[in-house]
Amino acid sequence: EPEVTQTPSHQVTQMGQEVILRCVPISNHLYFYWYRQILGQKVEFLVSFYNNEISEKSEIFDDQFSVERPDGSNFTLKIRSTKLEDSAMYFCASSRFSDLWGAFFGQGTRLTVV
């Protein structure tokens, strides 16, 4: 069964450093998303991406965040200068169509900023 894969599963970084979280969405999916979950809190939407551009972003997704689809298979989330409060589980998701189909989520990358 096709699945969304994320790497690494756990990343520890020092405050102020840049990190890149990587995702390989399901191959025939057209919409890509990043969500995050701070420990003990709700899963929150960060950004959606379609046709090589951001289609929507939340207020959390400020200038320190960026997304990219560098090739036909990878989808990345870059955090430019990490803060302690960026520590969270980051989930990548993809979907075939925007409305009628469900989203498939990866297993997440746990980011710890120290």
Added chain:
Amino acid sequence: KQEVTQIPAALSVPEGENLVLNCSFTDSAIYNLQWFRQDPGKGLTSLLLIQSSQREQTSGRLNASLDKSSGRSTLYIAASQPGDSATYLCAAPPQGGGFQKLVFGTGTRLLVSP
């Protein structure tokens, strides 16, 4: 603004019991609603997706219902097993429909004891 709430926050039952998890959403103009399972420190596994035109969806021992008019969905788990222990999340698209981002509930943490 779409808001999703889930009750109860936690549930502990003995093995073999049938149980119901509840999800409420404020905006009934949704295209679909998804139920997910999350194991501790792990990713999100999609369990069931109910389209707005459907009233229920079944997968094995799981049955999800959707009542758009009342803004409610329920997840019914039959003959619960210790392996069902996890957090169950429901998620709905934002106000006005579309699927640019899912709005998640806080989840119900289920513990099934042998």
